[in-house]
Amino acid sequence: MTQTDFRSLFDFPRDFAYLNCAYMGPIPKASAQAGQEAYTHRQQPWTLDVQEVFFDRPEALRAHAAKLFGATADDVALMPAASYGLCTAAANLTLERGQDIVVLGEQFPSNVYVWRRKAEECGGQVRTVTRNDGQSWTEALLAAIGKSTGIVAVPNVHYSDGGRVDLAAVSDAARAAGAALVLDITQSLATGPFDLDRIQPDFAIAAGYKWLLAPYSIAYTYIAPQHQNGTPLEDGWVIREGAEDFSSLSNYTDRFAPGARRFDMGERGAVQTLPAALASLEWLNTLDMDWLQSQLRARTDHLAEAVAPFGAVCRTPDRSANILCLTLPDDAPADLAGRMANHGVAVSQRGPRLRVSPHIYNDEADLKRFITAVEAELG
Template sequence: MMNSDYRPLFDLPRDLAYLNCAYMGPMPRSAAAAGQTAYDRRQRPWEMGIQDQFFDQPEALRAEAAKLFGATADDIALIPAASYGLALAASNLPLQAGQHILTLAEQFPSNVYIWREKAAQAGAEVKTVSRSANQSWTEAVLDAIGPQTAIAALPEVHWADGGRVDLARVSEKLRDGGGKLVLDLTQSLGTSLFDLAAIRPDFAIAAGYKWLLGPYTLGYAYIAPEYQSGLPLEEGWIVREGAEDFARLVDYADTYQHGARRFDMGERSSFQLIPAALDSLKWLNGLGLDSLREALLRRTMEIEDAVRPLGAHCNTPERGAHYLCLALPDHAPKDLAARLMARGVSVSQRGDRLRVTPHLYTDRPDIERFAAAMKAELS
């Protein structure tokens, strides 16, 4: 059971309740320090070792990211953004005229625009899945899968209402008809165990600056082995065999490094970013993701209990354990999130819901501050 005081590990002022990890996760102090050390080192490039900086550090990060997916390091590509990883998926998956790509209603745009473009080029259709008020996203997706479903491009947790998709059930039905599964795990990876064997995605990506508590412009892509001989978006020098030998880079190699490395972004070694990201991922992996899920579930339940008497409650079926989206009473101010920020509470407003996303640093005083601020604005 997790019962440590995690707040001192983060630079969070006592007069702020930061309940906004789904917007941007704060980096741990140790990760920020690792990043600062990397920036300091960058002032003296003659001290930077080629093998360590260009190759060993990215490989260490790849290995830590692989643990989050339940995969091997060979299955992971280093990417700059969710949109980059989704573009990789789109460029390597087949699609024929008349087929469908499934997305969720009000899904995050990065996992919509690329599929609209692919469908337009192929003469296919993007089919948007909606759910009724008492229906889970899992039920809605299962109902929508049909003979023409070629690709389901989904999150595990919906960014606006917190609803969770049972990806194992979706995958089973999808594969029975030959469909492919592409996942944006930005709002879930690193909060619980990801069951790769049961879900079997073709591609799965995650931006690193939210629940993975890392720097912006660094993310991760899982690419199933059957696609690892596919086409990268770039033809970078560092992903080719023999790239470690700088003296022979103009002996141009036709072959790539092993596994998903061919899909790495250009300048993937990210000297200033990787040390911070690596520190954060090591910390997360060391927590035990099963225990982390339970700890975050307890926090979101405590938060909902604290504000339910005010008419704020979660009405999303099968929500993510770490993700609380509160339906608000009719008299709630339209600028509630801004008003709460003025009272020292950071949350997000998504449509008619208040999105409240804590982490391990969230403690009892944070919850009490949130409840008091909500009472002041809703009473």
């Protein structure tokens, strides 16, 4: 592993191993400092620069998010949550009566409820894909996409078992069926490369508070050019053409700002939170995504091999690099994640699995602490 001390960029006590980025990513020290300074400025609103707060800073955030998508700034909307982006996608896609919306079994709820409503409104149905033992999510998906498919709405990484979806293969199948492709890439964006040109989604959404290391209530949504003349969920002032001119805001217009900006959330300036989110994206964009993916793979591979003798085994075919989900032995404590916390280790329990999600801030001592804790509880 790299000798760079990434751990020092975060506020971690030495006797604690945070291996739970899939639950909530820690904010780097520099990002926290930027946020704290923003709160200080917010105490004196007369000192805030209108152009910077409402326009320049959101544009900088949009541009840095676009780099992670491999897109242009014009293609990215700023939103408060992944659910907001998914609702935007549902509102701007057509589903014919009798068509299917394909989702994964045990998918995160925000990427299910919205499609249930869409299917009910349009006279379609949600088709939930399950996988057999030894079958990858990609294999199960490709078998389910066909002539009745109208929308494919899936993640890149399954949040509860860590399974990877081959987005290029799924994109090809969706296009062949004439179906739209909507991606929730919250659990994968900024953990490895995202090949936008190859995948060509209609919409791709990522919440910021996990792997993007942002405060809560920030999300980024890629919107393909063919959908950028659609209908936003809000009719706010800041998404309109000429909003920069505060002296003429009452000269109402039906024209929107260019590109995906019309889909931005209200109060996108978010004076107290955008500086922290921006600092995190700036740092993430200094990392080579192929290198980062290899680093995360090395950590999860090492952990998987080390704890297998204790009966904690990854049974997910084609798992992602950044999330390791371990099937536990029958006699494992029901509250194993809580017990791990007593050993100074933060992980999650999702269903019958222990979910482990390290980042490059986790060093050898962190990994050893996890292995020792598993041995103590299961060995």
